[in-house]
Each structure stands twice: as structure tokens, then as C-alpha cells.
Amino acid sequence: MLLPQLLEDFFQKVLVALGEYEMSQEKKSFVCKCCGNDTKFIWKTRHGKATTILTWFRYITLKQLQVECKGCGSKQYITRALLGMEPRKRIPEETLRKLALMGALTSYRVSEKFGKMFGWAIDKMTIWKSVQQVGAGMDFVLDENEEPRCEADGTGVGITGIAKRGKELKVLVQYKKSGGIRVAGIDIGNYNGSWDKLLQKSIGVIKKFKEPFLLTAGGDISIFESLKGKVTVLVQRCLWHIPYQAQYVLWSDGVKRKSGEWLHIVAELMEICAIRSLVDCPDTIKAMIGSKKARLEKVIVYCRKKGFKRCVIYLENVRGDMFTALENRLEGKTTSRVARLFRTVNMRVNVRKWSTEGALNVTKVRLA
Ligand SMILES: [Zn+2]
Known part of the structure; x- marks a missing residue:
């Protein structure tokens, strides 16, 4: 019971001292909202109307500091300006973000419990609101x-009122130069829905990349659809696409369709990309990959000799990840960075039932 009072007294004293300091300065850190004057003010009160704010520690009630502008005579409170808070807000941005992160890491009920253990009188509704507010204000781009x-x-998420895993959480992650990953896009929508909303925001950034933009898709062709015609994106992993994308690259290299060179390259790629299913002998798979890789190298050498520059760049870009799936079947695990990330997200989303917006917001905060 004593601590909150001491805390309030402490905050009030520091606040008044800061106010006095500001008033002694020629130029103030606040301006008159009416006339823009930032030099001439007089005190109205150092202990005015009470206001409540949520500090990192708990809610505290402070007596407002009020000044009068000598330029136009208007009065204004400077409490929040001195604390670096937005006008009329009860929760400072820093506190809001901490509460949101807490609510994204564990259930709202547990968050509330933790807070109470350390003397926070924060109810779970406030934590929920913080998650929603911070999440809604977040945007991810490349x-x-x-x-x-x-x-x-994409992965399924449980949404209230809809059959389990009825909606799909779509996530775009970008590889960092340091080797890690960052979230570059996120949305929740219907299964097989388009990636438009998620990718549209990043089109401007994609255009700025000097190297071709490489998108590894989890087999979903519609990922590519929303970018078609707007930017050059190379979709990877789906081997079915490679011979077709190669045809586009050959066209941009000026290679005549169905010419001898064209037929040779396309036919080779068709064969390289055709993976026989149901081969379950690891040694056979290894030998298959080895042979396919060697064959691909020959195609690259051929293209280079012929001067098909874009085709060479394209094939060099795709070759690294072409057989990832096949190789992984050997090891019996996935290397998909997104898949790992989904497990983290599902740990939180599985704890309760969610509305679409709620699930999206909590996921945004968690991933950020
Ligand atoms: Zn004024």
C-alpha cells in the first residue's frame, strides 16, 4: 500500500522539477497549441487536476502541470508533453508495447497473473487491448x-466459429544478410486465397533490388499470381515451374521459340526437373540428384557458350535450392524457415479461440 504512494510522490516531484527546469529555459520543449509560441509562458499550477497514467510499474495518479501562454493567453497542460506522451493518452507507447509483447507470449490470464505477482494492477482486458492496438498498428514489408x-x-489457424484450422495464416519471411530471417509480410485469409494483400505492399521494394528477387513458395502457385506483370520474381522449389520460367528467360535472351537451341535447353530442363516419385532408397535418390546436378551444369555451360546471359543467371540462381525437398526427404526433416516459425505462432494461437483480427494481431506482435 505504501509503494504506490511513494511511487506517485516520486513521479510528481521529478515531474515538477522537470517543469521548473523547462520554464527556466529560453526555448521550451513544448509549444503553445494556439499560437505556436515556445518561449514565453507563466505557471498556472504545479498541482492541478489529477490524471492517471500507466507507467512501467503500475497506474499512478499525478497532479497536472498547467502553464499560460504569454503570447495569446491560452492555458494548457504540459504533463504529458514532459513525459513524452501523446495528449490525452493513458498508456505511454513503451508500456503499451511491453504489455502487448507479454500478451503475445502467453495467455492473457497468465499475463495478468504475472503482473499481479510483481505488483502490477493490470487486468487482462488492458493486456488484450494492448495486443490489439499494437498489432493493428504494425505493418511488415520487405x-x-x-x-x-x-x-x-501458409498454415492453418483455429478461428472462433469456424471449423478447426479454417483460416490460413500467410507469412512471408525475408533472408537477412546476417543469416537470420525477418518477417516481411503477414495476413490471415481463406485457404488458397490470393497473396495480393500481403505482397502488394512490397512491390516497390522488390523493384529496388539489383539482383533478381527470389521467392521460395511452399507449392502455392497463387503466391506468384499477385505479382505477375508487376515485378520480375523468380519462384523456386516448385520444379514444375522451372522449364516454363526458363522459356520466359530464353525469350528475354532473344532465343527463338522451338529453335534447335531452345528445344535442347527446354528438353534438358524438363528431364532434370522431372522427379520420379516413390523412389524411397536414399542411395538411389542421392545418385539421382548427383546426375541431375551434373546435367544441369552442362546446360549452364551450354547457355554461357551461346551467350544466353539471362538464362545462365536464372539457372545459377535456381540450382542451389532445386533439390532441397528431395534432399530433405533423405534427412527426414524440413529446412523451411517458415515452418519453424509457424510452430512458434501456433503455440500462442492454440491457447484460446480467436477472431480473425485477434489472431492476426497477436501473431504480428509475436513475430515482430
Ligand atoms: Zn499562445
Whole structure:
């Protein structure tokens, strides 16, 4: 019972001292909202009307500091300005973000419990609101200073009123130069829905990359659809696409369709990309990959000799990840960075039932 009072007294004293300091300065850190004057003020009160704010520690009630502008005579409170808070807000941005992160890491009920253990009188509704507010204000886009390589995938999430796993959480992660990953896009929508909303925001950034933009898709062709015609994106992993994308690249290299060179390259790629299913002998798979890789190298050498520059760049870009799936079947695990991230998200989303917006917001905060 004593601590909150001491805390309030402490805050009030520091606040008044800060106010006195500001008033002694020629130029103030606050301005008159009416006339823009930032030099001439007189005190109205140092202990005015009470106001409540949520500090990192708990709610505290402070007596407002009020000044009068000598320029126009209007009165204004300077409490929040001195504390670096927005006008009329009860929760400072810093506190809001901490509460939101807490609510994204564990259930709202547990968050409330933790707070109470350390003397916070924060109810779970406030934590819930913080998650919603912070999450709704978050936006993820590609970073032009990181790698022009992304992975896109979707996973089901449980949403209230809809059959389990009725909606799909779509996430775009970007590879960082440091080797890690960052979230570059996130949305919740219907299964097989388009990736438009998520990718649209990043089109401007994709255009800025000097190297071709590489998108590894979890087999979803519609990921590519929303970017078609707007930017050049190379979708990877789905081997079915490679011979077709190669045809586009050959066309941009000026290679005549169905010419001898064209037929040779396309036919080779068709064969390289055709993976026989139901081969379950690890040694056979290893030998298959080895042979396919050697064959691909020959195609690259051929293209280079012929001067098909774009085709060479394209094949060199895709070759690294072409057989990832096949190789992983050998090891019996996935290397998808998104898949790992989804497990983290599901740990939180599985704790309760969610509305679409609620699930999206909590996921945004968690991933940020
Ligand atoms: Zn004024």
C-alpha cells in the first residue's frame, strides 16, 4: 500500500522539477497549441487536476502541470508533453508495447497473473487491448537492405466459429544478410486465397533490388499470381515451374521459340526437373540428384557458350535450392524457415479461440 504512494510522490516531484527546469529555459520543449509560441509562458499550477497514467510499474495518479501562454493567453497542460506522451493518452507507447509483447507470449490470464505477482494492477482486458492496438498498428514489408530472397508459406489457424484450422495464416519471411530471417509480410485469409494483400505492399521494394528477387513458395502457385506483370520474381522449389520460367528467360535472351537451341535447353530442363516419385532408397535418390546436378551444369555451360546471359543467371540462381525437398526427404526433416516459425505462432494461437483480427494481431506482435 505504501509503494504506490511513494511511487506517485516520486513521479510528481521529478515531474515538477522537470517543469521548473523547462520554464527556466529560453526555448521550451513544448509549444503553445494556439499560437505556436515556445518561449514565453507563466505557471498556472504545479498541482492541478489529477490524471492517471500507466507507467512501467503500475497506474499512478499525478497532479497536472498547467502553464499560460504569454503570447495569446491560452492555458494548457504540459504533463504529458514532459513525459513524452501523446495528449490525452493513458498508456505511454513503451508500456503499451511491453504489455502487448507479454500478451503475445502467453495467455492473457497468465499475463495478468504475472503482473499481479510483481505488483502490477493490470487486468487482462488492458493486456488484450494492448495486443490489439499494437498489432493493428504494425505493418511488415520487405527491407531493401536485406537479401532479395524470400520464403512464403501458409498454415492453418483455429478461428472462433469456424471449423478447426479454417483460416490460413500467410507469412512471408525475408533472408537477412546476417543469416537470420525477418518477417516481411503477414495476413490471415481463406485457404488458397490470393497473396495480393500481403505482397502488394512490397512491390516497390522488390523493384529496388539489383539482383533478381527470389521467392521460395511452399507449392502455392497463387503466391506468384499477385505479382505477375508487376515485378520480375523468380519462384523456386516448385520444379514444375522451372522449364516454363526458363522459356520466359530464353525469350528475354532473344532465343527463338522451338529453335534447335531452345528445344535442347527446354528438353534438358524438363528431364532434370522431372522427379520420379516413390523412389524411397536414399542411395538411389542421392545418385539421382548427383546426375541431375551434373546435367544441369552442362546446360549452364551450354547457355554461357551461346551467350544466353539471362538464362545462365536464372539457372545459377535456381540450382542451389532445386533439390532441397528431395534432399530433405533423405534427412527426414524440413529446412523451411517458415515452418519453424509457424510452430512458434501456433503455440500462442492454440491457447484460446480467436477472431480473425485477434489472431492476426497477436501473431504480428509475436513475430515482430
Ligand atoms: Zn499562445
